[in-house]
Amino acid sequence: MTGRRPVAGGLYLAVFIALGLALSLLGPALTFLRERAGVSKGEIGVLFAAQSLGYLVGSLVSGRFYDRGYGHRAIAAGLFGIAASALVIPHVTSVGALAVPVAFVGAFCACVDVGCNTLVVWHSRRTGSIRLLNGLHLFFGIGALLTPGLVNRSLAWGGGLGPITTLLAVYAVVIGFVALAHDSPTHGVDGSAADANAPQTPIRILAVIGVFFFLYVGVEIGFSGWITTYAEGIDLPGANAATWLNTAFWVSFTLGRLIAVILAKHVRTGVMLAVSCALTVLLLAVMALGNGSPTMVWSTTPLIGIAVAPQFATMIAYAEERIVLSGRATSWFVSASGIGGLALPFLIGQLLDGSSGAMPIAVGIAAAAATAWLLIVRSTLRGAAPVLESLHA
Numbered sequence: 001m002t003g004r005r006p007v008a009g010g011l012y013l014a015v016f017i018a019l020g021l022a023l024s025l026l027g028p029a030l031t032f033l034r035e036r037a038g039v040s041k042g043e044i045g046v047l048f049a050a051q052s053l054g055y056l057v058g059s060l061v062s063g064r065f066y067d068r069g070y071g072h073r074a075i076a077a078g079l080f081g082i083a084a085s086a087l088v089i090p091h092v093t094s095v096g097a098l099a100v101p102v103a104f105v106g107a108f109c110a111c112v113d114v115g116c117n118t119l120v121v122w123h124s125r126r127t128g129s130i131r132l133l134n135g136l137h138l139f140f141g142i143g144a145l146l147t148p149g150l151v152n153r154s155l156a157w158g159g160g161l162g163p164i165t166t167l168l169a170v171y172a173v174v175i176g177f178v179a180l181a182h183d184s185p186t187h188g189v190d191g192s193a194a195d196a197n198a199p200q201t202p203i204r205i206l207a208v209i210g211v212f213f214f215l216y217v218g219v220e221i222g223f224s225g226w227i228t229t230y231a232e233g234i235d236l237p238g239a240n241a242a243t244w245l246n247t248a249f250w251v252s253f254t255l256g257r258l259i260a261v262i263l264a265k266h267v268r269t270g271v272m273l274a275v276s277c278a279l280t281v282l283l284l285a286v287m288a289l290g291n292g293s294p295t296m297v298w299s300t301t302p303l304i305g306i307a308v309a310p311q312f313a314t315m316i317a318y319a320e321e322r323i324v325l326s327g328r329a330t331s332w333f334v335s336a337s338g339i340g341g342l343a344l345p346f347l348i349g350q351l352l353d354g355s356s357g358a359m360p361i362a363v364g365i366a367a368a369a370a371t372a373w374l375l376i377v378r379s380t381l382r383g384a385a386p387v388l389e390s391l392h393a
Contacts, residue, residue, distance in 0.1 A: 009123060009132045011175075011182060012116045013139040015075060018172045019116075020143020021150075022082050022109050025164070026051060026102065027225040028148040028246055031232065032155055037095050041229060045349020048225060050099035052342030054106030055113075059338050062111040063331025066118045071184025075115045079176035081108030083169035090162040110334055118330040121320055123185040133320075134261040137313035141254035144224070148246040201323040203332075208380045209319055210336030215370035216311050217337040218344030219280065222363045223304065224249055225345045230359040234292035245301055252302035256309025263310075269318040270378065272310055277371035279307040284364035292357055311370075312337075315377075322381050 026033075026047055034044040058078075065074040085104035092098050120133050147164075154164035227249055231242035238244070263272060283304045290296025316333070319325060344366050351358035 009120070009135075011179060012120050012123075012132070012136055014175050015079065015112060015116055015179065016136050016139040017143040017146075018079060018082065018168065018175055019109055019112055020140040020145075021147055021168050021171070022086065022105055022143075023051075023140075024144035024147040024224065024250070025086075025105075025151065025161075025168070028151040028228055028243065029161055030225070030229055031242075032151075032161070033098065036093055037098070039095055042350045043095060045346050046095055047098060047102050048221070048345035048349065049342050050103040051106035052221075052338050052340075052345070054103030054108075055110040055341060056106075056335055056338030058107030058110030059114055059331050059334035062114045063118075063327040063329075063334075065111075066115050066327030066330075069184070069186065071115070071119060071186075072179040072182055073184075075112055075119075076176040076179045078108045078111035078115065079172040079179070082112070083172040083176075086165040086168050086172075089165055090160050106338070110338060113337075114327065114330050114334045117316060117334070118325070118327045119185050121316070121325050121330075131261055131264050133317055134257065134264050134310075134313045137309075138254065138257035138261055141250065141257045141309060145247070145250035145254045148228075148243050148250065152240065152243050201326075201329055205323060205380060206329055206332040209315070209323075209377055210332050212315055212336075212370060212373050212377055213312070213333045214336040214340035214343075215366055215373060216308075216315070216340065218340035218366045219363055219370060220308055220312075221341040222344040222348050222366065223284075223308070223359070224253075226348050226359050227301065231297070234297070234357070236294055236297060245297065248298070248302050249305045252305030253309045254305075256306035257313070259306070260310035260314060264317070269314050269321065272314050273318060273374055274371075276307055276310050276314070277367070277374055280304060280311075280367045281364060281371055283307055284360050284367055288357070288360040288364055 030044060030047070033047065034041065037044065062074060062078075082105060085101045085108060088101040089098065089105075092101065116136060117133070120136050124132050150164045150167070151161070154161055157163065224246070228242045228246045231245045236242060236245060260272065283300050287296060287300040287304070290300070316325075316330075319329075319333075323329065344362065348359050348362050351362060
């Protein structure tokens with residue numbers, strides 16, 4: 001491909017900042033959107049379902065594009081789609097109308113998510129370092145960390161979401177064109193393209209790993225998406241306390257992913273997953289028992305961010321050590337993530353209509369289920385080791 005430059009890992013980090021901005025926009029903007037539409041907390045929760053449904057469809061469709069060698073063209077198309085969809089959001093008010101661009105944001109984000117995770121793994125196979133994968137999700141956290149403050153300033157200075165969606169759109173378009181200027185990594189370690197007829201990891205194994213992603217993303221999106229509304233529901237004291245609490249979560253979430261990057265060379269992925277999952281369950285139980293105490297909410301929220309942060313990238317790395325990670329496999333994982341992001345946040349919205357304290361309890365149950373399921377993943381991969389070794393050969 002004459003005139004194009006080889007891929008640089010920094011491109012994917014920049015892409016994931018856009019992904020973090022786009023996927024975390026809904027949470028801090030939720031109260032504004034709900035009041036503008038004149039609906040209840042349960043009704044506005046439909047937007048989480050719409051975004052996750054779009055994310056699910058996008059992830060199911062996009063994996064094949066990467067296995068067939070479209071690479072950066074597919075990522076650029078996803079970024080352009082995010083930009084166009086985000087620009088529509090400030091101009092529609094009813095929940096039904098909002099659900100359409102929000103669903104498209106989810107679909108295009110899924111395309112980008114599948115692509116970056118897959119291409120980073122292929123890129124890392126040739127460089128011999130998986131740290132870029134952890135860095136990828138660190139930069140998602142940076143994008144998400146910026147979102148609450150940007151939404152707050154957008155509402156204060158612009159009276160709506162126009163400024164932040166315009167900023168997101170411009171950034172996504174610029175990074176999309178940068179992606180088009182670089183060659184994509186390919187499936188083989190030697191630079192060869194993926195073989196559509198090559199042996200694939202059995203669907204049963206992908207499904208078992210996928211359940212973990214379903215539960216994990218339900219925990220992450222359920223907590224981060226509703227923490228602002230939860231803080232408002234318990235009347236957390238302080239000016240802009242709900243916004244600052246959301247920001248505190250994303251600061252700690254970003255810190256947690258930075259810690260994961262540092263530890264990746266020294267701690268086995270299985271150990272990091274087990275500790276992270278167990279700590280998340282413990283902290284959510286403490287928050288629930290605190291029953292809305294401001295001290296308990298402020299002390300546990302940042303720690304939950306640190307505990308939750310490493311799990312997605314670490315499970316991808318854990319799977320990569322044991323299975324053939326193609327675009328198809330990543331698509332399964334991201335699809336499962338989309339379903340998880342649909343189910344639990346929507347359920348929390350219904351529960352919050354009846355009780356402001358329901359959020360940490362519901363998220364804690366999902367976190368406990370994810371911790372228990374991790375044992376099933378490890379058992380399944382150990383039992384299937386001979387089959388997986390033959391696929392890697």
